[in-house]
Amino acid sequence: MTDLTVDLAMALLEKKEISALELTQAALTGIEEVDGRLRAFITVTREQALAAAAAVDARRRSGEKLNPLAGIPMALKDNICTRGILTTCGSRILYNFVPPYDAAVTELLREAGAILLGKTNLDEFAMGSSTENSGFFVTRNPWDPERVPGGSSGGSAAAVAAGEAMFALGSDTGGSIRQPAAYCGVVGLKPTYGRVSRFGLVAFASSLDQIGPFTKDVRDCALVLNAIAVHDPRDSTSAHMPAPDYTTFLDGEVKGMRIGVPREYLAAGIEEGVKEAVLGALKVLASLGAEVEEISLPHTDYGIPAYYLVATAEASSNLARYDGVQYGLRAESANLTDMYKKTRSQGFGDEVKRRIMLGTYSLSSGYYDAYYLKALKVRTLIRQDFHRAFASYHCIATPTTPGVAFKIGAIADPLTMYMNDVCTIAVNLAGLPALSMPCGFSGGLPVGLQLIGKPFDEGTILRVAFAYEQNRGPNHVRPRISVRGGAFS
Template sequence: MLTQLTLAEIVDKLAKKEVSAREVTEAALARIDEVEDAVKAFVTQTRDAALSKAAQIDAKRLNGEEVGPLAGVPMALKDNICTKGVRTTCSSKLLNNFIPPYDATVAELLDEAGSILLGKTNMDEFAMGSSTENSAFFTTCNPWDLESVPGGSSGGSAAAVAADEVFFALGSDTAGSVRQPAAFCGVVGLKPTYGRISRYGLIPFASSLDQIGIFTKDVRDCALVMNVIAKHDPRDSTSVNQATPDYINFLDGNVKGLKIAIPKEYFVEGINAEVKANIHKAIAVLESLGAVAEEISLPHSEFGIPAYYVIAPAEASSNLARFDGVQYGFQAEADSLQELYENTRGAGFGPEVKRRIILGTYALSAENYEAYYVKAQKVRTLIREDFEKAFAKYDIILTPTTLAPAFKQGAVKDLVSMYLNDICTVPTNLAGLPAISVPCGFVDGLPVGLQLIGKPFAEGTILRVAYAYEQNSGLPKRKPALRAKGGTVDE
């Protein structure tokens, strides 16, 4: 089946003209027809535009014209990445009818590279959540168990790749929103260094933490997408002007002498015993290839989540002030301007967004600013310094991506438990570091993820280690059967 191929494989087939862009796009659309009722990954599909773009690519190829490195490959974008002329909702009622007048830089780069947008994927509203249950529209289902969540906030993108609806997808990661769903759905998820990928056109949540990330079926595919979107962009002043290497060059499988740090704080309280066993097996695989692993301490790890729940809501309360019902989106009935703002925001935002705006406004208010906001920023310094000390001696830090596999929809009821989903992933956002989640086996039929954290701009190193592990893990290649009690059946 065409849709089961990796991005690298389909690029190769397209280049050799063994298959046309139209055939690949039709196959992906047929796959969406087959599984989307069960998975519910997409908020919006762009079928007609996809087919006409495919026809253009085929015509160019036929005429011997230059086509981009991803020409003819179907993909999806998280619904907080602006796409010109294509509805972009952030899975919020407030932006239900918003049609961006411009493309995000990543959308533009992927378009120029010839990839074909099949649609926009579901997410937790404004990227606030870990399960897609905070989407104002519907909850996406985990392809490995339709009753479980796909993770979040980029759950739609992760599920779409896991279910072979697209060959790759983009998401955004503020605390783990790419890596946690990648782990839950059994795909590769990369959050690059803060500043590596332009955020221009990414609807902001917490600007000092947000970074666009990549979902792919394997590590090589991830390097291929990085080669296209990791570019300096003058339109994003936090985009770093640093040369981008060819990430494929790092995929040589050589980790001999590589120093791996295993922070003990990530293996205590609450970790699922089988998840822990899988991570230790992964460490053994890397050691067998000549890497050296040692236990270390990152003493401030446990303060990542509380610091995050001050900093991120504070930034969000300011960023989301733009949604006032005047320039775009939903507008409520009102007799005065103030009422227009209050009613629009009161009726347009869902509960989690309101909670975080209130929390952030509270933390930034004059009487709490020092005790909460400045305090959290100081803790952020300590977390960053923990990593700096570790990276003075080690090349990479290895942890689980999550403490347990995906949970059932509706199962996590209290907020702090839900927030703790990001416990292993949030410190890297606070420190701005690159990190990847790679599948490392299954627990009770659900995928588990291994997280590799690198030094700033060392995406090449983490891809190298991830690739070496993936090639030598000995794990069987599995696809979700998309079965649940009375659910749909695949194959």
Template sequence: MSAIRELHHQLTSKTRTAVEIAQAQLDQAQALEPQLKSFISLTADKALAQAQAVDDKIAAGEEIGLLAGIPMALKDNFCTKGIRTTCGSKMLENFVPPYESTVTARLDAAGAVFIGKTNLDEFAMGSSTENSAFHTTANPWDITRVPGGSSGGSAAAVAGGQAPVSLGSDTGGSIRQPASFCGIVGLKPTYGLVSRFGLVAFASSLDQIGPFGRTVEDTAILLSAIAGHDPKDATSLKVKIPDYTQSLKKDLKGRKIGIIQETFGDGLDPQVEAAVTAAIEQIKALGAEVKTISCPRFNYGVSAYYVIAPCEASANLARYDGVRYGLRADEANLLSMYGKTRSEGFGNEVKRRIMIGTYALSAGYYDAFYLKAQKVRTLMKQDFDKAFEEVDVLVSPTVPTTAFKAGEKDDPLSMYLLDLMTIPVNMAGLPGMSVPCGFDSNGMPIGLQLIGNVLREDLLFEVGYAYEQATDWHNKLPSL
């Protein structure tokens, strides 16, 4: 059952108060924190105040919405007024935003309870949460392994039971990849469906906020609450937001599913391939028509992304210069203060991407790199457009492997290749979702990726829910 609905039922039937639920969740998060290190900050005072407000409403006889009193964890790159927002970086270690992001404001208005800010790769750059300036988060299924990244803290918190649901951000797979590694559901919405106002920018044409949950229904409820137009975000889409829970059906008769052939073959772990193939058979058994589809430019995603994303990052991160906010190094001279602040404040991966981006945007290289990558991006989008003329939803593995041990991948390139299947979805601005579809011989979770056309999140929920109800993967819990 959906965790949100279960907690909502406890509140409305008055078997538990919102404060009791919040306190129990905070205690649970605190107890597991030494093992998992999912959080950068736990926000007990804020959570209990929000929970008390919900209890007051119930006591006054007012009706409460589905998210009222529901504890949730937030990735620490959303601005939260009066609560430290670090982005996993020394640069913002003591930054307390003076304003609230649109997404957290909407959830606050819905009565949600914020139990803490979760760990991430610094400025959301990474695939393992090892690039955080504070600590490495552990995977609840095996604490010697990584939870994925960059939203590793948000995924580990849900998988480990520290929060029923959480939010992350996805620039090249940062929601779907940790969802796959941690055995939960993670959704990256269509670009522009969820406001980016107050999300600390990494690559503005790719970043998107989305939900994590144990079940497809939980992510559908959460998306309905955070999606919608926002005048404060110029890229926000003016579209009517449906109730996504209306799309949850148990059979797939009449649906056409396409298997992306470029995602199978070299580099794919045989156990991942076997689990995904079995999942596709299950989808077929639910009544869907399945065919193989080619997206010939799919595999150029990583090369094009690692030009575009660093270019946008180098522009976005230029604001961290020690002048207005964030870390400031002690130097008498302005230029040396800039240099020292940035060298002390940023970690290696962030510096690497800033340098790649600055180089690619420099005179003489802009056309050769940035412009060329944007053209490849357009071709990838055309491949998807063509595929969606034939099918409703595309499927692939979410990640080529399962979670690896912390410290195992010291070469940046092998880390970048983990995003092979997820990056093209961001490049084309499409919605993508990872649902659990099995385990490998080490007991580590495997994810199935579902990709929809623009604004067709409803189809992802439909296929994901039908598959989930026909299988038992989402009910398995790590033994912490």
């Protein structure tokens, strides 16, 4: 039953052919069946989920007009606050943190009647590209349990790919939705910066973070975006701009649409199998009447260094709040400074410490201009590249990642790990919307096609994504770890 898309499940719920309770029970059974191997969930909220599902069914029986997502079982990344439900950020320092409030997106989904199944694993504080940096355990890739699901939203991606949850939310600071979506063969969208409220999203890098959906297909992506793209006065960066109904863009029409393919994103370092799959997808779009042309984004190579200076600087400031005073872990000490130091040293993992140190250094007296300010200026150049490209093109297409999912433990060096973000990172620096969707396989592992749009033009990338999805041919391959009945209908 959980092999259904949100769209199909909605129709069945509406016709009362299935109930939210049945759907939720099926999802919970699925989690019991596979999560011992997959390990996508940090917390499963079984009792609350069943109660919420029964409540939705009661409302439907009483004839109430319900939101499209009412009764749909879903999962949230564990850095999204959930009132009364453990929210760890994948960190030992928040091992016992139970938020007294809901994030804006939690509230919106709760009000819509979506059923929270639980909280998914992530790299600690969303810092990583493999979910190996979780303070608790490593999540497996459903296509090959020896491999990583990507990160940092690896739990959300794996849960949707394996059919545990019908959709999930993640957060994306430098690719943390799109890269795991690519590695797990699902659709993942990072909306425009400001499109979705960050209220209640535990901050990593505030000028880059954005929440977005993981879904089985493009229509579901539009449906979930409809529910969460809402202005929120509690986030001062939340856009004061009404969102369109994103499903209205799903007409399959791409004739005359101009798609730019930056040559820098297909250059050295991109695996042959990935390149082939992406070029194959572009051929399909061209055959539908899109004009696919090579373009240049000349500052692409500077994205990673600029990003790692900006993101770590913001992180070093945001993570200063974890000091053992108000919540989470405390290492008792005779004086306050020692308590801070011991708490932070015991509570944070290796990568988080490294990033706090890098950020602290680049902001420190004497280095600010050379590193942080320089990176902010380069960020302007990267934005200008996109701005110029969007003067002539409706959207930009690239691979989502340079390769397919790698083996657990294969990348030990931090800098090599950062290179995984080479195709996704500039999008965050520029604040643009971008989507990753499956476009084939390389060596039996999913490949992601990334579509990048103009600010607040999620509609166009959904249109192009939908057109490709409708015309790419059927995909009958299922992940090795998946709930009986399979993840893909």
